[in-house]
Amino acid sequence: YSAIRLGVEDEDKFFSTQERQSIVFHLLYSIRILENETLNGIKFKIDQSLIQRGLEKKLISQVIPLHNKEQLNHLRETWVWPKNIFKAQPIVDIRQYFGVKIALYFCWLSFYTRALCLPALYGTYIWYYSGQSQELDDKLFIIHSLLNIIWATGFLIFWRRRQAELAYEWNTLDMEQLEDTRATYKGQLRRSPVTNKYAPYYPAWKRLLFRLLVTMPMLIFNLVLVSFCILIIFRFQAWIDRQLKLGHLPSLMSLTQLLPKILLALVTTVFDDVYKRVCRWLTDKENYREQRTHDNQMIAKMFACACVNSYLSVFYIAFFTHTHIRLSDQLITIFVIKQFWDHVK
Template sequence: PGPCPACPLDKLFGKRLLQAGRYLVSHKAWMKTVPTENCDVLMTFPDTTDDHTLLWLLNHIRVGIPELIVQVRHHRHTRAYAFFVTATYESLLRGADELGLRKAVKAEFGGGTRGFSCEEDFIYENVESELRFFTSQERQSIIRFWLQNLRAKQGEALHNVRFLEDQPIIPELAARGIIQQVFPVHEQRILNRLMKSWVQAVCENQPLDEICDYFGVKIAMYFAWLGFYTSAMVYPAVFGSVLYTFTEADQTSRDVSCVVFALFNVVWSTLFLEEWKRRGAELAYKWGTLDSPGEAVEEPRPQFRGVRRISPVTRAEEFYYPPWKRLLFQLLVSLPLCLTCLACVFLLMLGCFQLQELVLSVKGLPRLARFLPKVVLALLVSASAEGYKKLAIWLNDMENYRLESAYEKHLIIKVVLFQFVNSYLSLFYIGFYLKDMERLKEMLA
């Protein structure tokens, strides 16, 4: 229902919901902040969404996931609808049990962490406190788990979208553009604390536990690795500086120094990997993900398309895309286009080298003009990388992979191959084909 024209906007939304209203159409809404007392997850819709779609989805959520509390709001200025989704504490406890969320156990019951169980909820730390037991990230993970597992029944359809039996509804609607965005909302109080203890802190350890509690294990593990890697780089930096200081000017001393530094890097990289394995295992155990089971069955991508058939394994209806069609597209379209892009990069690089030769042959040019070919090459590298990334995504979409893991794997192969050639082909060309060490030094400078 839309707002009454005579009603002030703050009366319609409430003080906190008014703050969340500005995120209804923002593509970077997850970067913003709203309090989470009345909303944990926000689901937005295009301004062209009709009432039938909203009521159909709202009814399915309330019937299929009775644990959720859903409020429908309409933004007067953007004319966009949104679902403000949250859940009660008791429902979240049942969701944590269903999800197998690992929580800290009280010391008198053995300590450590274990999967949450409603039958033994008294053994977990802070379970008596609704505000302290779940972090905002855990609340949102439980709600997201419920939303992602809202499944269709046999023969259900919404407009021109026909669902398979037991197919997830919300990912499919998001892939079709019927749902615009589904994202968690931030909590300003915690963000301010992280801003002071993490972003603005200089030469202090990262608050990894707080990062994990708020952003989740994956984000915390990434920054843990980044901090560990940055600290480990001190050793080769110091050793290399000392070695450079005591290396004499003759060629023999330089060659010996290069060999010694290379051997040091081999030993350092081996020790770094082994130490990170230990550190990563410690953090995984501390955060309760060391022995977490992997997903038994990976859901098909919502964007996966094919012909409907009865699965010979599960005897359920599913989409099927013949592998030979994907292979044919890879051989006749993907591979030629990728090779053409790599050839274009090579030709552009040669053109920049010819431009550099032309500039150097002209006398009387300003000194800054000598850097023009390098600037042109850098701009071409950046522009071609952006263009190829869009092409790689389009090719991957056309290859129509069933699983998200396969989709990401092939996308990484395409992008990394091009990025490597795009960034380093000029160096290999100068160093191994032209064998011009002076020009190579200029390129690396």
């Protein structure tokens, strides 16, 4: 109890910057419409959130907090500048300004970077002695795999301990965050039996029906389409290789071997953007109440699409054709095309 009251006399220390922003954010979203009204052709119903309705109808573009330049300059001096690369991160200042989630991420990043020093050491040792004989390489490969398994297991165990220490230190142990309704959540207004206030309600059976009749067929169709395109490009690559081997194409035309690789990189890059738009549209139409559920569904769709679009061709080249030169050429081509596409769009 005394820890909770600590600093209550000083308004600058009792709440952190992130906590103040969260309080103001919650108060803004708690503003409710008192009576039914129509403004500029937009209907505002009783007990709706004014901010959520404004965001939904594009009356409000975005709700963002303003930065504190003095604190940002302090973080820049003690954290961002390259001169601080060998110094410990100011986690306390990061938590005070950006909040627990951001601070925990940078704690994990620092912990993970330090933990990578161990596999880097024995990996360098194994790399130095590899290549002398096939028997030695096989033994080193097994040893390297076992060490990686031990390292990964130990990393997870020690990170859980470190995470528990930080949660206890920051008073967030076993704390669950209650999420507000998403701004774009739609549904029929009805009085909630819990809060006795009007709240949007969207039946679960409609969401399930949309997922079965729209989401799943669209995702399957898109995955089949990109798989078909990748298969056609592989057949085109095989035809070019065969023609060059038979001498039906001039030697200068060997540059045409790059054409299927470029086509494959373009297909995967373009479909990647298409999938993002499709997955975002499908997730919005499924209409989830909480942001966390919305994000998880979005990630699941994107992961399923990425497994086929981004990794199918690479796995096929690596494990079925067993041509490492072709694999490296394809990866380089994909990297260059993606960089070019990101700059063009």
